[in-house]
Amino acid sequence: AQSVAQPEDQVNVAEGNPLTVKCTYSVSGNPYLFWYVQYPNRGLQFLLKYITGDNLVKGSYGFEAEFNKSQTSFHLKKPSALVSDSALYFCAVRAPYGNNRLAFGKGNQVVVIP
Amino acid sequence: SQTIHQWPATLVQPVGSPLSLECTVEGTSNPNLYWYRQAAGRGLQLLFYSVGIGQISSEVPQNLSASRPQDRQFILSSKKLLLSDSGFYLCAGGQGVQETQYFGPGTRLLVL
Numbered sequence: 001a002q003s004v005a006q007p008e009d010q011v012n013v014a015e016g017n018p019l020t021v022k023c024t025y026s027v028s029g030n031p032y033l034f035w036y037v038q039y040p041n042r043g044l045q046f047l048l049k050y051i052t053g054d055n056l057v058k059g060s061y062g063f064e065a066e067f068n069k070s071q072t073s074f075h076l077k078k079p080s081a082l083v084s085d086s087a088l089y090f091c092a093v094r095a096p097y098g099n100n101r102l103a104f105g106k107g108n109q110v111v112v113i114p
Numbered sequence: 115s116q117t118i119h120q121w122p123a124t125l126v127q128p129v130g131s132p133l134s135l136e137c138t139v140e141g142t143s144n145p146n147l148y149w150y151r152q153a154a155g156r157g158l159q160l161l162f163y164s165v166g167i168g169q170i171s172s173e174v175p176q177n178l179s180a181s182r183p184q185d186r187q188f189i190l191s192s193k194k195l196l197l198s199d200s201g202f203y204l205c206a207g208g209q210g211v212q213e214t215q216y217f218g219p220g221t222r223l224l225v226l
Contacts, residue, residue, distance in 0.1 A: 043204055043217035051212050088156060100146055100213055107156040
């Protein structure tokens, strides 16, 4: 069965500094990987995904993520964090076969300090 | 692109009362549809998913049921709510083998 680990409960970063949110995964076969962001009392918003191709994926709002097969990781990054990036971030994975069920991580709270 | 609509946004219900939450999809046909629950403290739990009209798969046996009476309509129901049914309910939709799941705005349910 597929699973995702997001090891840090909360990530604190100063505004303007680089932001990294970590994600490692476990799945049989080549993974489909996703990042979502959630603001308070809102649904999840899709940021980016990796299916195949270039290991560096660029997404919405200046975010990017790098797929590393050897380390089974898909860390989310942003070069310069904004206060408005403060939110809950979810990593998700699924296998490329069978049903389309996603396995979500527990989420990381990102706090950007002005 | 598809848009997921959910209502109501907030619901307060007494224990033992029935529940009906509706999700509709705009902008696509024959979507895969999902119901998730997010308890306080953030984790998402998949409750049901559907690949077509009348086709429902249940992930976790519990007090809830789901139905898909139309292609773009997905309903979450309960005959008698429990305190433990409180949470944030999210509907999502996707399409195709490499689908991205897009989420609705959610319904906050409080059972008292």
